[in-house]
Amino acid sequence: MSDHAHSLEDIAFSLTLAVVTASPAPLLLLDGQLTVVAASLSFCDVFGLAQAEVVGRPLYDLDAGEWDSPALRLLMDAAVGGQATAEARDIDLKRPRQPVRNLIIQARRLVYLDLEQTRILIGVTDVTEAAADAARQEALVQEHSVLLREVRHRVANSLQIIASVLLQNARKTSSEETRGNLKDAHGRVMAVAALERLLSTSESGVVDVQAYFLNLCRSITASMIADPSRIRLTVEGGHGVVEARVSVSLGLIITELVINALKHAFPGERPGHIEVDYNFHGPNWVLCVRDDGVGMPLTAPARVGMGASIVRALAGQLGAVVETSARHPGTQVSIQHTSIALVHDDPRAARQDIAETPRAEESA
Incomplete structure (x- = not known):
């Protein structure tokens, strides 16, 4: 190979190293033996490592071997084999006396002119905070759901009490018109009470139609049909x-x-x-x-x-x-x-x- 060709190859490799090092996203460039050739400054900042602790080290030796995991090995095997469809992997990085970090790692084998030199590019996304936020949101949703069901249960009880009072007053009044109006009001209150009772046991906020109608009609039968x-x-x-x-x-x-x-x-x-x-x-x-x-x-x-x-x-x-x-x-x-x-x-x-x-x- 001519000196000119070597010079162009050196220039291209130097440019690659510069791009990887300056990347705002955490990146690693590996060779065919999965040794780190270059690491972005953002990778070192995110994981609290000096470049000297990363460059030239095998991938699985990083951070005292904490990067060595079965999931990452499967991903790297696929990348080295040139599988362009290799899926990203969720990796839990566990380090002594530090919180577990949830990472999404993607790896791709680079395709370029010098096919004899294997190069693997790794992108790392730290989703620890996002996962924690999602867990907190889920906990809040569950808490609100429990509170809402409790409120619905109490509302149903209150509506049934109101309906009972209406029915008692209907029985006491001597006016046929007033009695009819009170019974009608009782039926309407019971319709909402039956719904609130059903929703108090629902997890999804939707109503099973048949269960609701059956409960409603049982309530109407008990309170409004004498025989x-x-x-x-x-x-x-x-x-x-x-x-x-x-x-x-x-x-x-x-x-x-x-x-x-x-x-x-x-x-x-x-x-x-x-x-x-x-x-x-x-x-x-x-x-x-x-x-x-x-x-x-x-x-x-x-x-x-x-x-x-x-x-x-x-x-x-x-x-x-x-x-x-x-x-x-x-x-x-x-x-x-x-x-x-x-x-x-x-x-x-x-x-x-x-x-x-x-x-x-x-x-x-």
Whole structure:
């Protein structure tokens, strides 16, 4: 090889050493025997080593042999073999009387003109602080989750107490109108209480629809149906989960529709069945409350009651539409959600004019 060629090779190698040494990221340049040829000043600063303690030393002898680990050996074997796809390795650097450092190490064999001289470039990233921050964040999330579940549990207890007071007052009052209003209020409070009780045991912040509806309907049956053998309230479908804020509206809608059916679908001692049916269709869902009662009157009432207004507003907030249809016998009210988004926060949605045929139950 000519002196000129040697000179160019020396210049290229000198430039490589200068680039590695000046790198702001911790770098090591190794030869084929995994001896350190060059180390960046940033590497020495990060690990508290002098360049004289690094350059010319075998990789696995650095820092009194603390760099010798099975994971690093696997990575270096892959790099020396020229595996360009060798994955980075997570290495725990354990040194006496010092905290463990979490490192991510990448290694690549350099491809250049002088293939007889093996060169390995190692990049080191210290993620100790990032890992510690992530652990602290995870601990905070867990702590907040526990506190939130405890708060929900206490809220559920408080709401049940309020619901019991409402029911007691309903039994004491002599006014039929006041008694009905108190019972309605009791049902609405119990709908939220059942949800809070379920969320107090949830780890994910979402609600199992079927479990919630079953608990809700059991509560309605216990507090509002005097003779469960005469009027049955059942739940069908509902296999899946929804966000907590969506479940609040769904629970209140069910409560209002069941209350309406109990008031108007079964006059006198007429027996009957009320069914709550909830089904997912991809991102969309349909909630139906149907009964086998006396059905809708031939002439619809001119006034829409508070229960129907509540259902209309709640459905609007969910981006859903309300449809009421006659059955033989009975009536069915369907809440259909057909858009991708589960919840719309636009207040105009609550004022959406939803096509709905009023029924006798909705005049309450």
